Amino acid sequence: MLDGFEILTTSGVVLWSKSYAPLSSSLINGFIKDVFIEEKIIPSSAAADDTSASQHPSYKKEKYTLRWASAKDLGLIFVAVYQSLLHLSWVDKLLDNIRLLFVDLYGDQVRKPHSTVVECSFDDYFDQQVKELEQSADAPQRAPQIVRNHQDPTTTLEIDSAEPLPPIPGLLSGRKSPTSAAPSTDATPTSTPDTSRPNTPLNGHLLSAKPGRGGTSRRARKAASGKPSAVEGLKEKSVGKAKGKQLRRWDADGMADEDGDVPLDYSATSDTDSRPVSSAGVEPADMVASGTRTSKGQYILKDLDDEVHSILQNANQKKEESASSKPTGVVGSSLGAISGLFRNVIGGKVLTKQDLEKPMKGMEDLLLKKNVAREAAVRLCEGVERELIGKKTGSFESIDTLLRASLSTSLTKLLTPTTSLSLLTSITTTNSTHHRPYTISIVGVNGVGKSTSLSKLAFFLLQNNLSLLIAACDTFRSGAVEQLHVHARNLKDLSARERLAKIELYEKGYGKDAAHIARDAVAYAKDNHFDVVLIDTAGRRHNDARLMSSLEKFADLARPDKILMVGEALVGTDSVMQARAFNTAFGAKRGLDGFIISKCDTVGEMVGVLVSMVHATGIPVVFLGVGQHYGDLRTVNVGNVVGLLMS
Numbered sequence: 262m263l264d265g266f267e268i269l270t271t272s273g274v275v276l277w278s279k280s281y282a283p284l285s286s287s288l289i290n291g292f293i294k295d296v297f298i299e300e301k302i303i304p305s306s307a308a309a310d311d312t313s314a315s316q317h318p319s320y321k322k323e324k325y326t327l328r329w330a331s332a333k334d335l336g337l338i339f340v341a342v343y344q345s346l347l348h349l350s351w352v353d354k355l356l357d358n359i360r361l362l363f364v365d366l367y368g369d370q371v372r373k374p375h376s377t378v379v380e381c382s383f384d385d386y387f388d389q390q391v392k393e394l395e396q397s398a399d400a401p402q403r404a405p406q407i408v409r410n411h412q413d414p415t416t417t418l419e420i421d422s423a424e425p426l427p428p429i430p431g432l433l434s435g436r437k438s439p440t441s442a443a444p445s446t447d448a449t450p451t452s453t454p455d456t457s458r459p460n461t462p463l464n465g466h467l468l469s470a471k472p473g474r475g476g477t478s479r480r481a482r483k484a485a486s487g488k489p490s491a492v493e494g495l496k497e498k499s500v501g502k503a504k505g506k507q508l509r510r511w512d513a514d515g516m517a518d519e520d521g522d523v524p525l526d527y528s529a530t531s532d533t534d535s536r537p538v539s540s541a542g543v544e545p546a547d548m549v550a551s552g553t554r555t556s557k558g559q560y561i562l563k564d565l566d567d568e569v570h571s572i573l574q575n576a577n578q579k580k581e582e583s584a585s586s587k588p589t590g591v592v593g594s595s596l597g598a599i600s601g602l603f604r605n606v607i608g609g610k611v612l613t614k615q616d617l618e619k620p621m622k623g624m625e626d627l628l629l630k631k632n633v634a635r636e637a638a639v640r641l642c643e644g645v646e647r648e649l650i651g652k653k654t655g656s657f658e659s660i661d662t663l664l665r666a667s668l669s670t671s672l673t674k675l676l677t678p679t680t681s682l683s684l685l686t687s688i689t690t691t692n693s694t695h696h697r698p699y700t701i702s703i704v705g706v707n708g709v710g711k712s713t714s715l716s717k718l719a720f721f722l723l724q725n726n727l728s729l730l731i732a733a734c735d736t737f738r739s740g741a742v743e744q745l746h747v748h749a750r751n752l753k754d755l756s757a758r759e760r761l762a763k764i765e766l767y768e769k770g771y772g773k774d775a776a777h778i779a780r781d782a783v784a785y786a787k788d789n790h791f792d793v794v795l796i797d798t799a800g801r802r803h804n805d806a807r808l809m810s811s812l813e814k815f816a817d818l819a820r821p822d823k824i825l826m827v828g829e830a831l832v833g834t835d836s837v838m839q840a841r842a843f844n845t846a847f848g849a850k851r852g853l854d855g856f857i858i859s860k861c862d863t864v865g866e867m868v869g870v871l872v873s874m875v876h877a878t879g880i881p882v883v884f885l886g887v888g889q890h891y892g893d894l895r896t897v898n899v900g901n902v903v904g905l906l907m908s
Contacts (some may be wrong), residue, residue: 263349263391264325265342268363271297272336276371277363277383284325288342292320292327300661314339314356321345330356332364335371339363351394358390611653612660617646620664631906633869634834637876645671669903676871676899678881682855684823685725688793691822698730698786700794702779702819703857704812705827706839707800710859710886712741714827715797716748718857718884720891723752723761727792732782733768734775734815735799742768745797752891762792775799776811779819796821803842816847823854825883828874830864837877844878855883861895862887866905871897 267278267289295301302318314330321327326345330353331338339360341352363383370379610616621642628638645667654663688699701718703711712735719729731749735741749766756764767782779796786794796819801808816824826843828836844853856874871882885895 262347263341263343263352266359266387267340267342268359269338269340270336271338276337276367276379277381279384279387284342288322288325288327289340291322292329292340296320296329314353328352328356330360332360335364335368337363337371349398351398355390355394358394359387362386362390610660611651612649612663614646614650616660617649617664620660621646624664624668628869628872628906630867631869632830632833632864632867632873633906634837634873634877636834636837637869637873640876641668641671641675641872665907669907672872672903672906673899676875676882676897676902682881682883682896684883687822688722688727692792698783698791698794699823700783700796700819700821701823701825702796702798702815702821703825703827704798704843704853705800706803709800709827709829711800711827712744712748712797713889714857714859714884714886714894715795716752717886717891717894719748719752719764719795720755721894722793723756723764724759726762728762728790729764730782730786730789730791730794731764731766732779732794732796733766734778734782735797736769736771736773736775736778737799739771741797741799742770755891765791776815776818779815783819803839809842809846812843812846813848813851816851824851825855825857826853827857827859828870829859830861830868830870832870834873836870836873840874840877840880844880853878853880855881857884857886858882859886861885862893866908868902868905871902872906 262281264282265278265280265284267275269275269289273293302320314328317329317331319326319328324345325342327340327342329338329340337360339356341356343349343352363381366383366386367379367381370381624645625638625642628641629635633641645664648667649663652663654660691697691699703715703718705711715731719731722729729752731745733742733745745766745768749764752764756762767778767785769778769781775798782796783794798815803809824847826840828839832839840853840856847853856871858868858871858874861868874880875882882897885897887893887895
């Protein structure tokens with residue numbers, strides 16, 4: 262049984278109340294002081310909006326428990342009081358229903374300008390809801406039916422009596438399903454489309470299982486298969502022209518088949534590479550979704566802020582219409598928030614280290630939850646603390662408000678680049694002034710998406726009608742050259758559809774020196790009048806000194822105009838060590854020029870890796886990868902990133 266229920270505004274005006282027992286006014290006053298003024302009980306992040314009352318923590322004082330809900334747009338608080346000994350499971354439902362009813366019935370009066378009194382006869386609605394919820398809570402529950410397990414008599418199953426019993430597995434008939442008895446028609450898989458590898462085996466060349474060896478000897482099996490013996494093979498080799506050592510291929514029986522061997526290095530040029538690629542295998546890219554064109558014809562990538570606004574535009578139409586008339590009556594003094602006036606009554610205070618100790622700890626935890634490295638989070642909070650100690654708050658300004666504003670300013674200053682990041686301007690200047698191609702190198706650790714990010718960057722440059730040469734300088738990882746072959750063919754096909762500039766792949770296979778390949782690719786691009794050279798490099802661990810030492814030689818020979826490091830958004834504290842190691846690996850006179858953060862679509866609001874890498878090196882983030890398509894590349898909007906970190 263409830264002891265009381267009150268509806269009040271955040272400015273302290275009681276709009277409606279009902280008491281079933283005498284209650285002291287100290288209950289509501291203590292609730293307001295502890296929850297909204299001193300914030301001893303902090304609501305969860307999900308309770309910031311007008312969600313269910315179950316999202317708010319309970320407030321207990323003396324022998325009573327207080328549950329509450331809120332209507333944020335009207336600045337209303339709904340409080341239910343009952344004794345702590347009782348377990349009223351329907352109180353949260355009552356709070357949610359009363360909030361909906363009161364807002365629907367008297368919301369217009371609360372929003373009315375210059376209103377000081379709200380006329381409401383809410384007793385009947387309230388009593389009906391209490392009666393209905395009490396009856397539903399006291400309704401007897403249907404007892405479950407107990408079924409004994411035939412296979413294990415010691416166990417029982419509880420099922421609903423309204424549902425039929427499931428069949429017992431031990432009593433199923435032995436009939437086979439007609440579908441299971443039918444032979445499968447997919448015994449041989451279909452051939453793979455001829456896209457990534459030109460020598461994909463056909464259906465007739467696929468190996469199939471053979472019967473076991475049985476008791477026959479190896480010589481008998483050799484004779485039965487019709488293959489020449491070792492002596493006959495030697496005779497044939499002595500008669501014919503001497504051949505070099507051939508590769509060995511194993512058949513299904515584990516026998517070595519030395520006939521018809523082909524080299525497995527697919528990076529070599531073949532006849533199939535020169536064939537035109539069918540346009541049906543490549544999906545058309547959505548250029549409108551990934552960027553826009555300026556009046557000068559330049560293709561500019563969208564940032565995350567524009568993308569979020571475009572997605573939420575339809576959903577916010579109704580909210581914008583209702584927000585056009587702001588409440589100025591009873592709600593006017595509530596400052597439009599649940600804790601509006603209660604939180605801001607502590608203005609005019611000179612902040613000390615003791616005042617900031619608890620808020621700074623909470624702010625540090627917030628940054629860590631957003632995937633910011635601990636080193637960067639601690640230094641940011643220390644800088645904000647030094648700035649705020651001795652500062653006096655405003656007349657209606659709380660410590661929390663001042664703290665968040667200071668941290669937001671620090672994050673904005675950190676993420677805002679100090680130099681121009683206009684890549685198109687730099688490319689145009691280099692081509693026209695120095696008459697040479699603009700060189701961009703992509704580096705990073707293993708598996709972060711360097712080749713994929715390079716292909717996205719290539720697609721962006723093709724949209725600006727810049728001719729590209731991709732240099733395959735990852736001569737170590739198996740399949741790296743073939744991967745760039747696929748990207749180059751796809752981009753060439755997309756470029757042919759849109760009638761854009763040319764794109765070509767420069768590769769020398771595997772096992773070569775990557776620095777010399779990069780130098781030769783730059784010379785080839787200059788002789789053939791390419792605008793941009795994109796250099797793909799091998800992935801390497803940042804803590805492996807032997808692998809990192811080769812980057813200095815690479816920078817000396819290739820002399821790239823920009824070195825971009827790809828880091829993934831999933832990395833936590835290790836991102837600081839990665840950024841520092843790569844920034845110092847190119848020698849004393851050379852370092853990184855920017856970051857590309859990949860896989861940002863997998864972390865949501867946890868974009869703290871941007872802060873970690875920029876804080877460790879002072880190098881800005883140039884692009885963000887937000888998907889797996891060529892158009893899924895975005896520029897950085899500092900305001901949007903700071904908003905995600907502070908949310």
